[in-house]
Amino acid sequence: MKKWIALSVFFTSILLMSFTLHKKKKVVFFGDSITQMGAGAGGYIRLMEDIIKSENKSEEFELVGAGISGNKVTDLYLRLEKDVLSKQPDIVVIYVGINDIWHKRLAGTGTDYVxxxxxxxxIVKKLQAANIKVMVCTPSVIGERKDNSNEQDGELNMYSNWLRYYAKTNQLPCVDLRTEFQNYLIANNPSNDEKGLLTSDRVHLNAKGNLFVAQTIWKELKCLNNF
Incomplete structure (x- = not known):
């Protein structure tokens, strides 16, 4: 009897270890309408799932969208517990900043730099206190002109510079969408068009933009697999 009990305990332990080893890492994408749309059909989160599947890593990641249209950094702070911490993620990708800048002109609101x-x-400190890995994204574009002549390019560059510095100082992975978009537009926007390259309306991603963001974030995300 003791032998059977010992064997039972042994095999139960093996099963539990196997489950633990193969537990998917839950990734929550925390942001605004770009992320809200990214969780829908054809959105960057869904396209990232396709990329993950093509690389035979579907058993390693679970992707969850937590974007709400119009959100700024203050809104993310207010819903952090309900929409992120309660989901007990392993990784949170923060993609915010567009509305904090855009709404200054669009609606007379926004979030000042400080x-x-x-x-x-x-937000980052609360996530880290829960042992969650944080990935920072710089805001992409408000207008696709390649020569920094979009009205709010200056502020986008300023906020992005802060995010780069913050990520480096705090040793956080940073997906520099601002630089990636700018480089793409320099190479692919000879007419200096205001929209239509990676966005449909100067801000929100079109099909090509969603794929571009999916590929760009995935390059950094898969590096966090072995933490």
């Missing part, structure tokens, strides 16, 4: 950094830091 407040943006303060709220962003609190």
């Amino acid at each position: 407040k943006f950094g303060e709220f962003y830091d609190v």
Whole structure:
């Protein structure tokens, strides 16, 4: 009897170890309408799942969208517990900043530079306190002209510079979408068009833009697989 009990305990332990070893890493994408749309058909999150499948890594990652249209960094802070921490993710990808800048002109609202950094830091610290890995994304574009002549390019560059510095200082992986978009537009926008390359309306991603973001984030995300 003791022998059978010992064998039973042994095989149960093996099964539990196998489950633990093969547990998917849950990745929550935390952001605004770009991420909300990214969780829908043809969106960057769904396209990333296709890429993951093509690389035979479907058993390693579970991707969850947590984007809400119109959100700024302050909105992310207010719904952090409900929409992110409650899901107990392993990794959170923060993609915010467009509305913090865009809404200054669009609706007379937005988030000033100092407040943006303060709220962003609190979000990151709360995630880290829960042993969650954080990935930072710089905001992409508000207008696709390649020569920095879009009205809010200056602010986008300023906020992106802060995010790069913040990520480096805190040793966080950074997906520099701002630079990636700018480089793409320099190479592929000879007419200096305001939209239609990677966005449908200067901000929100078209089909090509969703694929571009999926590929760009995935390059960094898969490097976090062995933490």
